[in-house]
Amino acid sequence: MLRLTKLTDYAVVILAQMSQEPSQRYTSANVAVATAVPEPTVAKLLKELAKSDLITSARGSLGGYTLNRTGDAITVRHVIEAVEGPINLVQCVDDLSTCCVTQKKCPLRGRWGLVNTAIIDQLDRITLNDMIGPTLVQIAAE
């Protein structure tokens, strides 16, 4: 249905929140309160994100998560791939075994790659900062 998962949506919210104080160390509970996303879900996501190079985790009593880059160095593509894995608009692109490419009758022959890369390019061009914009200031003023 060409839709991102809710988890990806949450991940953007969480990372955007963390980018407000980039050097701070956040715990799951911490982030949950700040973003109003349920704590178990936050925990699940931060665990997953820690496997990427977007955030770093520290275990133990003073542990937590730290952002590795600033908000303008994190693109939407980074977040999507960290949560959902590689971006493939159709099965054809990643699962060539069942793909019509192997069938002579298919008039496309794997041409979805054209669309796929065009989408990825766009997702790579938009950063967290782009998505946050000036609205946080407005919220603070309310």
Place this chain on the structure above:
Amino acid sequence: MLRLTKLTDYAVVILAQMSQEPSQRYTSANVAVATAVPEPTVAKLLKELAKSDLITSARGSLGGYTLNRTGDAITVRHVIEAVEGPINLVQCVDDLSTCCVTQKKCPLRGRWGLVNTAIIDQLDRITLNDMIGPTLVQIAAE
């Protein structure tokens, strides 16, 4: 998971096939043979596509489906929207009732629209002909 449905994939295959003989009238069975897509699935799709302005249906014994435009006037966006409906990367964009926009804590405030329109722009820029390319000639030569 940012993936199109298989039906959308099939729809592109079907329309690409029809665009080879744009003025011809195709039946479901007809298209099924030409594309190697199962007939019931083809029938379902053509029914759905006939509700859009991409193809026109004719009932009765000499009935079938006819393409309304040439392959360079049909974009990927057209096909996706005909099969899946409007493009919304996240719930936030189309279902505002459950959306974080209503919560002051959300730092995004519906900024997914930025990404959404960027994607749609790309999908609107790529046509069926772009996806077919020169490969059909190659197939014929094999």
Place this chain on the structure above:
DNA sequence: TTGATATCGGATTGAATTGGTCCTATTTAA
């Protein structure tokens, strides 16, 4: 008028994915 050919509109079923939660281990600092 009748019969053959197609589309039209829904219903249905199984499989896969997602969303959300919870539990037990492990690590670290005080």
Place this chain on the structure above:
DNA sequence: TTAAATAGGACCAATTCAATCCGATATCAA
């Protein structure tokens, strides 16, 4: 040693997808 965190899965309900089939309707031709 204890408290505070993350790590890694398991789990289940709900939704969506994939694929098919059926009865109704429309059209043309004999």
